[in-house]
Amino acid sequence: MLELQTLVIYGLALAIPAVYIAYRQLYGSSQAPTLTTQDTAPKPQKSIMQSTRDDLAPPKDDPFTLEQLKAYDGSTPGKPIYVAIKGTIFDVSHKADVYGAGRSYNIFAGKDGSKGLGMSSLDPENAVPDYTGLDEKDRKVLDDWHGFFSKRYNIVGKVVDPEAAPASSL
Incomplete structure (x- = not known):
């Protein structure tokens, strides 16, 4: 019985890191990629985001x-379905x-x-639409979203309401 418990413990000790590595390879990580002893450069992370x-x-x-x-x-x-970011309609x-x-x-x-x-x-x-109160970090996030959408969705128009466009975006 003791041998069976020992085998189960060793099996788990080997399985947990393997599952973790497989998960990181499949879903990526927010941390920097790691190198193995055979690699000389980081491998690109897979992304679940649309390309x-x-x-x-x-x-x-x-x-x-x-209103329109x-x-x-x-x-x-x-x-x-349209979504506007900084007055650009996607x-x-x-x-x-x-x-x-x-x-x-x-x-949105x-x-x-x-x-x-x-x-x-x-x-x-x-x-x-009014993002004038956002701090610098949040404005960067907003700019990143605008860039993300610009590379993935057709631009179909512009919001023309003067009060909808902050002065900083004109």
């Missing part, structure tokens, strides 16, 4: 008011599983939620 697209249409600058933008919130089947329809009605990021659909994106907040009161 950049090279088939995006040329950007459009069709004008939308915030509300109609593209994912609640009408077959109608596009068509996120191909990611309805993320931005569609009842989905995790629907809070049909509106300019720049402040909430900069704050990394899903609180409805923060999903507003």
